[in-house]
Amino acid sequence: ATFYERYHNLNDIYFWIERIIQDNPSKVKLILIGSSSEKRPLYVLKLSLNDNPGKKAMWIDCGIHAREWISPAFCLWFVQHSLSFYGQNQDITFILNNMDVYILPVLNPDGYDYTWTTNRMWRKNRSVSKSSGCIGVDLNRNFDANWCTEGASNDPCTEIYCGEFPESEPESQAVADFLRNHKDEVQLYFSIHSYSQMLLFPYSCSREEAENHKDLLEMTREAAQKIRRYYRNTYKYGAGSKTIYLAPGGSDDWAYNLGIKYSFTFELQDVGQYGFLLPPSHISKACNEALIAVKTIALRVIEKT
Ligand code: 0X9
Ligand code: ZN
16 A cells, blocks of 8 residues: 555654645645644645636645544645646646645544544543543534534533633634635635534524525535546535534634635545544545545635636
8 A cells, every 4th residue: 555545643744744845845835823722733835837827726625533544644635636746637737727725634633643543432622621620622612603603512521612712712812813714816716524424514504594505505516426436436416504413613604604615524434334443545536535525615616707
């Protein structure tokens, strides 16, 4: 198996980032957007393969939930694919000629490291709640989108703890600050999770329909169809609240309300056989499925704008 067909611990991912920057200095820039609650750096890679003036951008974050290892693996896969196939593959070339890509490979480094050293099933970040002594905020309940209503918990000892206030956590604050500062540039937002094989879009924080619901539905329908056709696998698609469950404070809904009208959460493989413990032998197919979905949607967004 190649490097990209294995899972990597946090240190190896930091080394990988360094190597990617060194080997591709004109194509990839390193941006430090903040640090985690245990003071680890939060690095974003900016892929800019073409200097078209006024180019727009897409954002992809991975690893917001610590135990969803296929997610950081996808971010690495995406970077590798972009750098290897720009100028070779028609779709990725067209996409990168029209968009820069901001990639955050591990949004929750403290939690990710903890799943490698101590508890494989950890989900949240690693900040300590003063009142209870319990550890961790669910970073995908900590954004300012109907924060801490039904589908989140204000009990620090639960897996879906929303935090003390919106953006109370340095990880969610760093992402929110970066996107606020780049909101005129970023047109398309992806957050990568596992598992359950779903292509989701706003809203998850309420049962309301997004203003461009029909567009989003059509884009995810087409992406799911491509996955079925090319990889013989089934992904559900639809608004989060109806397709998975009501869950407020998520990054996708927050980004949508900021004005990023093409905002998606992908749940990658599988549907529960291995769950979060997806074997490394499945990485390649899982990532290629997600890749074709990202490409399909990016092409549609470029077409519309
Ligand atoms: O509950 C979540 O945060 C996501 N599912 S997971 O099993 N990976 O934890 C779904 C997120 C969907 N989007 C929002 N809730 N905003
Ligand atoms: Zn998740």
